[in-house]
Amino acid sequence: MAVNIEIKARLHDFGEAAIRSERLSDTAREVIPQEDVFFHSPAGRLKLRILAGDRGELIYYERTDADGPKASNYDIARTADPGTLRRVLAAALGVRGVVKKTRWLYLAGQTRIHLDQVEGLGEFLELEVVMEPGQEHEEGVQIAEELMAALGIEAGDLVEGAYMDLLEADAN
Numbered sequence: 001m002a003v004n005i006e007i008k009a010r011l012h013d014f015g016e017a018a019i020r021s022e023r024l025s026d027t028a029r030e031v032i033p034q035e036d037v038f039f040h041s042p043a044g045r046l047k048l049r050i051l052a053g054d055r056g057e058l059i060y061y062e063r064t065d066a067d068g069p070k071a072s073n074y075d076i077a078r079t080a081d082p083g084t085l086r087r088v089l090a091a092a093l094g095v096r097g098v099v100k101k102t103r104w105l106y107l108a109g110q111t112r113i114h115l116d117q118v119e120g121l122g123e124f125l126e127l128e129v130v131m132e133p134g135q136e137h138e139e140g141v142q143i144a145e146e147l148m149a150a151l152g153i154e155a156g157d158l159v160e161g162a163y164m165d166l167l168e169a170d171a172n
Contacts, residue, residue, distance in 0.1 A: 001062075001073040001074060001075050002073070002074055002075070002076075002130075002131075003071055003072065003073055003074075003131040003140075004071070004072045004074065004128040004129060004130055004131060004140075005069050005070065005071060005072075005127075005128075005129040005131060005137065005140030005141055005143070005144050006063065006069070006070060006071075006072045006126065006127060006128050006129070006144075007067075007068065007069050007070075007126065007127045007144055007148060007153070007158060008124055008125070008126050008158065008159050008160075008161075009124060009125050009126075009148075009153045009157040009158050009159060010122065010123070010124055010157050010159060011115070011122075011123040011124055011125050011157075012157070014115060014117070014123045016152070017115055017125055017151060017152070018104060018115055020150065020151050020152065021104070021106040021108075021113045021115060021125075021151065022106065024106065024108040024113065024147065024150060024151070025106035025107055025108050025113065026107050026108060026109065027106070027107045029104050029105060029106050030104075030105045031102065031103070031104055031105075032051065032102070032103045032104075032105060033051075033100075033101075033102050033103075034049055034050070034051060034099075034100070034101050034102070034103055035049070035050040035098060035099070035100050036048070036049050036050075036098065036099040036100075036101075036163070036164070037050065037086055037089075037090075037095060037098050038095070038096040038097050038098070038099070038162075038164045039089050039090070039093040039094065039095060039096055040093045040094045040095075040096050041060070041093065043062070044060055044061055044062040044063075045060070045061055045062075045063075045162060045164070046058070046059070046060050046089075046093070047059050047164075048082060048085060048086050048089060050082045050086070051082075053082075053083065054080050054081070054082075055078075055079075055080065055082065056078070056079045056081075056082025056085065057076050057077070057078050057079070058076070058077045058078075058079060058085060058089075059074060059075070059076050060074065060075050061073065061074035061075075062074075065160040065161045065165070066160060067155075067158035067159060067160045068155075068158060069127075069129075069140070069141040069144040069145060071137060071140075072128075096164060097164050097167060097168065099118060099119075099162075099163040099164055099167065100118070100119040101116045101117060101118040101119065101163070102116070102117045103115070103116050104116075108147065109143070110129060110130050110131075110132065110143070111127055111128065111129045111130070111143060111144070111147060112126075112127070112128040112130065113125070113126075113127060113147070113151070114126040114127075114128070116163075118163050120167060120170070121163060121166055121167060121170070124159070124163075125151065125153060127144050127147055127148070129143045129144050129147075
């Protein structure tokens with residue numbers, strides 16, 4: 001499985017985060033509407049990310065729920081028919097819930113910076129340091145911490161879990 005070092009944080013000022021992300025980015029930002037359908041899974045998390053009617057990604061990942069930089073082990077399978085895949089997985093596993101968001105994606109070196117506007121939750125920043133083969137965990141954590149500082153993210157801004165977990169907590 002591939003590995004990322006990740007953090008998620010609540011944003012207090014989306015505009016300022018966008019300015020800082022733009023300064024750090026190696027490429028122009030990309031704005032991506034996403035619908036993540038989470039399925040019941042006996043281990044880890046399984047979601048179908050619908051990007052368009054003919055484009056989606058089935059993503060399985062395992063990650064501890066901690067608020068600081070943490071490893072996420074994942075596999076991705078791309079599909080040209082997310083609608084059919086959603087129906088099959090829903091019938092087999094059941095739908096846990098759906099997360100709808102608009103993502104602003106910036107690339108800074110080996111890190112994906114996401115500014116997310118999540119329906120029902122608010123605005124967040126995610127960092128995904130895409131680890132290279134043989135790269136040490138500690139190096140990924142250091143990259144994440146340096147970017148957190150550059151983006152003005154403080155320890156109190158960090159959150160645990162996935163957006164799906166936050167939505168479920170809000171519903172209870």
